[in-house]
Amino acid sequence: MSGHPTPETGQSPGGRHLGELKKGERARVTGVDERGVVTTLPEGELERRMIEMGLVEGSQVEVLHEAFPGRDPIAIRVNEHTLALRRAEARAVLVAPAA
Amino acid sequence: MSVLDSALPPRIALVGNPNCGKTALFNALTGSRQKVANYPGVTVERKIGHFVSPLGRRVQVIDLPGTYSLRARSPDEEVTRDVVLGRFSHEDSPDLLVCVADATNLRLNLRLVVELKRLGRPIILALNMMDAAEKRGCRIDAAALSAALGVPVVPTVAIRRGGVQPLLEQIDGAMASDAAESPAPCGWSEPSSRDLRAYHQEVEGLLAGCVADAGLPPLATRRVDAVLLHPVFGLAFLFLVLFLMFQAVFAWAEAPMNLIDGAVSGLKDWVAATLPDGALRSLLTDGIIAGVGSVVIFLPQILVLFFFILVLEATGYLARAAFLLDRLMGGVGLHGRAFIPLLSSFACAVPGVMAARTIENRADRLATIMIAPLMTCSARLPVYTLLIAAFVPDRPLLGGLVGLPGLVMFALYAAGILSALAVAFVLKSTVFKGAREPLLMELPAYRLPNPRDIALGLFERAKVFLARAGTTIFALMxxxxxxxxxxxxxxxxxxxxxxxxxxxxxxxxxxxxxxxxxxxxxxxxxxxxxxxxxxxxxxxxxxxxxxxxxxxxxxxxxxxxxxxxxxxxxxxxxxxxxxxxxxxxxxxxxxxxxxxxxxxxxxxxxxxxxxxxxxxxxxxxxxxxxx
Structure with a gap:
């Protein structure tokens, strides 16, 4: 499970983020970058929480459900567990197509 | 260790992720030998119980609020951190940590174990819900995991009789051995994102070495969620559940309320007939019995409401409700998690305000607390019932489908909810301005609730409510x-x-x-x-x-x-x-x-x-x- 880019350099140009995935899409997490996401949290906190909830480089994710209205928040499968989060904060999770 | 210290029973603390079955394990260990207490100075409740180990040792158990890490985010999680680190001045840190992990979801749970190991304190890892894990075809090599982690690992099934026996034996063993050892120095400091990634790598290594087969994901949960989290059917189902719940609060509670009413009147009559006329008789009958009786009569309604809340929570549905309502409640600036405190407030605002502790952000939490009393609690019902009976004619509407009194009652509930939303909107766009706390919430696999855990939860609620009636309300009366x-x-x-x-x-x-x-x-x-x-x-x-x-x-x-x-x-x-x-x-x-x-x-x-x-x-x- 090693060999993935480090978070600081994880953003690849033209890469996608978790917040834009549609229901049923699968992806692999390539990095966590909270810059550009507005939250109430101190700097670095969103990134740490994402990692603690399993959203870390190499995790496999799949969008399972979308709430109403605006298809937001989303429920995603992360490896063996299911996580609910809002699309706005999911922007911090960078993804690439599932291997 | 001083002579005084060694006279105290050894203390163990249960630590683990939310939804790992920690409370079920606590109940299995202590049965009804438990009580709820408050930490001095902080507002979070803690549950303490005790049991006697197979070797006859009396052991005290503390059930700590569930957490994903020792970096506390909410008041609840601060308690877990402070107890584990021994930061409370009036008590030592626990002698032994029992880290409870959901065997069906080891990755997140092991991450916490890896972090707790940094504390340098004696730890036992309890792999809970082993039966569910095995049913899914998950194969965990407990011996290999124990060797790799360097801590004892025991499988447990908290809901089965005898399912905690291996854990009890392990606790005895640990108590006997580390009485001699002094704990290693605490090596925990707040982890950076780099540390967290290192923990994660460590967990991946453990999983690769000790889990032969991760098993199937919970397909049943996924199928059920396809309906219950559906944007249309899911919300419809949620409102149906809420409707049935309020229906039950009135219908199921009626008979026991009549019984309590009869008992209170009987007691009053008996006292009135026994004592001579005077101030004492008046104080007992009109003051104490009538006053406390008028509060105790709501016990059945509160228990019915909490029965629903406990069952919905145990099945894993309450987290789904928060998910479904997050966007709608976000319209007035509330967090999806505010749903649970607000729901409890329909029984009584007191448990509702306390339930707001799980909301991490202070502004979100205060906004929720401030509107909780606008939810129509059961204490308003006698007044509503009386005035409706006196002034609203019983006229059938919509061809007898609903009556006018029922409609007025509904309007009063709706007025409370709508004004709460309006107040929340005003608060969140003025004093509590700012973005909402992020939603990052695990949706646990659906489970059948365990009757013993529901019964103990209700018993605890009844005790808290009656204690209030017996102290605060008694004095006020x-x-x-x-x-x-x-x-x-x-x-x-x-x-x-x-x-x-x-x-x-x-x-x-x-x-x-x-x-x-x-x-x-x-x-x-x-x-x-x-x-x-x-x-x-x-x-x-x-x-x-x-x-x-x-x-x-x-x-x-x-x-x-x-x-x-x-x-x-x-x-x-x-x-x-x-x-x-x-x-x-x-x-x-x-x-x-x-x-x-x-x-x-x-x-x-x-x-x-x-x-x-x-x-x-x-x-x-x-x-x-x-x-």
Whole structure:
């Protein structure tokens, strides 16, 4: 499970983020970058929480459900567990197509 | 270790992720030998129990709030951190940590174990819900995991008889061995994102080495969620569940409430017949028995409501409800998690305000606490029932589908909910301005609730409620009885005695203030003791109108008396008052406790009384003009 880019350099140009995935899409997490996401949290906190909830480089994710209205928040499968989060904060999770 | 220390029973703390079955394990270890207590200085409850180990050792167990890491985010999680680190000055850190992990979801759980290992304290890892993991085809090599982690690993099934036996034996072993060792120095410091990634790598290594087969994901949960989290069917189902719940609160609770009512009246009659006429008899019957009885009668409704909340929580559905409502509640700036405290507030705002602890962000939490008392709690029901019976004709609507009284009751509930949303919107766009706390919430796999855990949860609620009735309300009732009884009526008085009492004087003094909203002096007098607890006002009105009945008989005859002496605008105005008025000392005191000061309860009292007066004023004026 090693060999993935480090978070600081994880953003690849033209890469996608978790917040834009549609229901049923699968992806692999390539990095966590909270810059550009507005939250109430101190700097670095969103990134740490994402990692603690399993959203870390190499995790496999799949969008399972979308709430109403605006298809937001989303429920995603992360490896063996299911996580609910809002699309706005999911922007911090960078993804690439599932291997 | 000093001589005194070694006399204390060894203490173990249960630590683990939310939803790992920690509370079920706690219940399996301690049975009913547990109690809920508060930490001094902080507002989070903790559960403490004890058991006797197979070797006859008495062990104290602490059940800590679930957490994903020792970096505390909410008041709940701060307690877990501080207990584990031994930061509470009045108590040592636990002798042994039992880290509880959900065997079906090892990755997140092991991450916490890896972090806890940094503490350098004795740890036992309990792989809980092993039965579910095996059913899914998950194969965990406990011996290899134990060797790799360097801590004992025991499989447990908290809900099965004998399912904690291996853990008990392991605890005995640990207690015997580390009595001699002194704990290693604490190597924990708040992890950076780099540390967290390192923990994650460590966990991946452990999983690769010790888990032969991760098993199938919970397909049943996924299929059920396809319906229950559906944007349309999911919301429809949620509202159906809520409707059934409120239906049950009224229907199921009716019979036990009648029983309690009968028992209270019986006790009153017995005391009245046994004791000679005088102040003591009056204090016992009219003050204590009637007062405490009028509160205890809500126990069945509160238990039915909590039965639903506990079952929904145990199945994993409450997290889904928060998910479904997050966007809708976000419209007024509330967090999806606020749903649970607000739901509890329909039984009573006190547990509702306490449930807001799980909301991490202070502004979100305060906004939730401030609107919790606007949810129609069960203490308002006797007043609503009385006034509706007195003033609203029982006319069938929509071809007999609903009655007019039912519709008015619904409108009163709706008024509470809508005004709560409006207040939340105002608060979140002024004082609590800013983005909402992120939502990052695990949706646990669906599970069948365990009857023992539900029963213990209900028992705990009943104890807390009765303790409140037995202390705070008991004391208030004595004060109120005193205010309503002294000074006594003069010789040859024609009016009811309460008129001449201190409560009567206060009521009469308030009358000019309440006249613009259509309240009579009788209402003003009833509101004085009603400040302590809303439902008391019904009993006081009974006294003022010199009625000797109690319970249902009082309700029906009082309804007749009120219909004859009040105008319809006055009755509507009083209903509007009850939607908003902050007449509950228990709620204000719990808000004081939860916010650590008098500021927020004062704000709550001020805004609610202003809303109440305004709503009553508008209602009275509009109704007077139209009718």
């Amino acid at each position: 004595i004060v109120m009885w005193f205010l309503a009884s002294f000074p006594a009526a003069p010789e040859g008085a024609t009016e009811p005695a309460i008129q001449y009492s201190i409560a009567g004087m206060i009521g009469h003094a308030l009358e000019p203030l309440l006249a613009p909203i259509g309240f009579t002096w009788q209402i003003a007098v009833a509101l004085v003791p009603g400040i302590a607890a809303r439902e008391v006002a019904v009993g006081v009105l009974g006294t003022i109108y010199a009625l000797s009945e109690s319970g249902d008989a009082l309700q029906s005859s009082l309804a007749g008396a009120l219909a004859a002496s009040w105008s319809l605008p006055t009755a509507l105005s009083l209903l509007a008052w009850y939607v908003f008025a902050p007449q509950c000392v228990a709620t204000l005191s719990v808000v004081k406790r939860e916010t650590n000061g008098w500021f927020w309860p004062a704000v709550m009292f001020a805004y609610m009384i202003t809303l109440a007066y305004g709503a009553s004023f508008v209602t009275y004026r509009v109704a007077s003009a139209l009718l």
